[in-house]
Amino acid sequence: MFVSVLSLFKIGIGPSSSHTMGPMLAANQFMTLIADFLATHPPTSQLKLQCTLKGSLSFTGKGHATDKAVVLGLHGYTPLELAEQEVTTLIDSLWQSTHLPLNNIQFNPKNDIIFDQGPPLAEHPNGMILTLTHGEDACLSETYFSIGGGFITTLQEMQNPNVITARSGACTSCIYPLTSAKEMLKMAKSSGLSLAQMKQTNELQYLTAAELNAGLDRIWQAMQTCVQSGLKTEGILPGGLKVKRRAKALFDAIQNPVGVSLNDWLCAYAMAVNEENAAGSMVVTAPTNGAAGVIPAVLYYFVHHENGTPEQVREFLLTASAIGAIIKYRSSISGAELGCQAEVGSASAMAAAGLCAVRGGTAEQIENAAEIALEHHLGMTCDPVKGLVQVPCIERNGFGAIKAYTATSLALRGNGEHFMPLDGCIDAMKQTGLEMSHKFKETSLGGLAVSVIEC
Numbered sequence: 001m002f003v004s005v006l007s008l009f010k011i012g013i014g015p016s017s018s019h020t021m022g023p024m025l026a027a028n029q030f031m032t033l034i035a036d037f038l039a040t041h042p043p044t045s046q047l048k049l050q051c052t053l054k055g056s057l058s059f060t061g062k063g064h065a066t067d068k069a070v071v072l073g074l075h076g077y078t079p080l081e082l083a084e085q086e087v088t089t090l091i092d093s094l095w096q097s098t099h100l101p102l103n104n105i106q107f108n109p110k111n112d113i114i115f116d117q118g119p120p121l122a123e124h125p126n127g128m129i130l131t132l133t134h135g136e137d138a139c140l141s142e143t144y145f146s147i148g149g150g151f152i153t154t155l156q157e158m159q160n161p162n163v164i165t166a167r168s169g170a171c172t173s174c175i176y177p178l179t180s181a182k183e184m185l186k187m188a189k190s191s192g193l194s195l196a197q198m199k200q201t202n203e204l205q206y207l208t209a210a211e212l213n214a215g216l217d218r219i220w221q222a223m224q225t226c227v228q229s230g231l232k233t234e235g236i237l238p239g240g241l242k243v244k245r246r247a248k249a250l251f252d253a254i255q256n257p258v259g260v261s262l263n264d265w266l267c268a269y270a271m272a273v274n275e276e277n278a279a280g281s282m283v284v285t286a287p288t289n290g291a292a293g294v295i296p297a298v299l300y301y302f303v304h305h306e307n308g309t310p311e312q313v314r315e316f317l318l319t320a321s322a323i324g325a326i327i328k329y330r331s332s333i334s335g336a337e338l339g340c341q342a343e344v345g346s347a348s349a350m351a352a353a354g355l356c357a358v359r360g361g362t363a364e365q366i367e368n369a370a371e372i373a374l375e376h377h378l379g380m381t382c383d384p385v386k387g388l389v390q391v392p393c394i395e396r397n398g399f400g401a402i403k404a405y406t407a408t409s410l411a412l413r414g415n416g417e418h419f420m421p422l423d424g425c426i427d428a429m430k431q432t433g434l435e436m437s438h439k440f441k442e443t444s445l446g447g448l449a450v451s452v453i454e455c
Contacts (some may be wrong), residue, residue, distance in 0.1 A: 338433025364416025
């Protein structure tokens with residue numbers, strides 16, 4: 001399955017791509033299955049629906065609004081449709097309902113969403129089981145996995161090695177299959193094309209040039225809106241931690257250039273995005289919601305401080321998505337699967353690659369920049385306090401942006417030759433994540449999540 005740049009960067013809502021957007025899409029998809037099923041199996045008694053959340057979706061589902069996302073999806077909503085809406089009032093209304101519009105199916109979210117904190121499903125830590133019952137018997141059931149970045153897949157797809165699912169970020173049938181950095185460099189050398197041009201060529205197998213450019217421009221506009229909204233909004237973030245928004249105050253403070261550094265700007269921009277995400281507002285998966293501030297921060301700085309052009313924005317996003325595709329194919333972008341190294345680490349590598357490209361870096365320098373950025377996130381855990389995408393997630397995006405910028409600077413000072421290849425770094429991330437305790441993979445059972453001292 002080909003994962004387009006327009007799929008890797010998806011416009012939706014916060015606070016989580018894997019725990020909010022994915023479950024909403026899965027619930028929405030299940031309602032389509034129900035409609036098809038009922039067309040040939042008319043019910044003779046009351047239908048009832050139940051959703052069971054497993055693994056990380058259960059442990060941090062409350063803080064990530066997974067239950068609310070399921071309700072929205074079952075009522076026919078998608079993340080993209082809700083991106084520019086006020087969702088709180090809508091959720092409050094739907095939460096009081098006891099039936100779904102389709103065939104008046106009985107569904108009470110207070111009782112019929114089950115947070116099962118037993119063993120997770122074997123295939124992936126983000127599992128959810130949707131079941132439709134007819135009388136006493138289950139008549140339709142589907143198991144979904146939210147595998148990071150708002151991508152979902154079914155149990156059948158996960159268990160069938162012959163099915164290429166959204167779990168794979170590469171298109172092996174594309175003209176330039178992005179399955180490894182090593183092959184990417186070989187193809188760049190033999191074709192004479194840049195990474196962005198190779199990714200664009202793949203995209204044009206499925207889209208027209210006008211569609212691709214319009215999609216990239218739409219993504220960038222949404223990213224800018226996220227930054228700008230966060231820079232002008234104050235207040236306390238929802239969820240109970242009483243975390244204050246800080247991006248606006250930081251941005252206001254650095255308008256006087258005396259003593260201001262690059263780090264201040266990058267942190268202000270990245271934190272602005274992730275405060276918007278934490279508030280459940282519009283955000284772009286880049287490649288996930290938890291890491292949504294890194295790429296916009298680096299790109300926003302490049303455009304607004306270094307006079308980047310619209311053409312360079314497209315080049316940046318295409319290059320970043322090429323690196324993201326390789327990471328997704330060889331490893332994962334799911335924090336529940338591999339920790340935060342797979343989210344902010346991947347985002348930082350993608351941002352470094354994009355920035356290196358628009359600054360004239362060679363394919364070798366771009367690969368080097370991505371490797372440097374990812375290498376210095378290895379081992380990073382995902383241990384959000386109270387299951388909220390706030391502490392340490394918001395600040396962490398600022399540091400991911402800073403590392404991306406630093407990685408680019410280092411790579412451009414060299415000729416692309418370096419000791420550790422990007423493929424090796426990606427493999428190390430995967431192995432590190434697989435050996436990491438589940439306590440540090442988006443369950444809020446360890447690390448910072450259990451180190452809060454009540455004052």
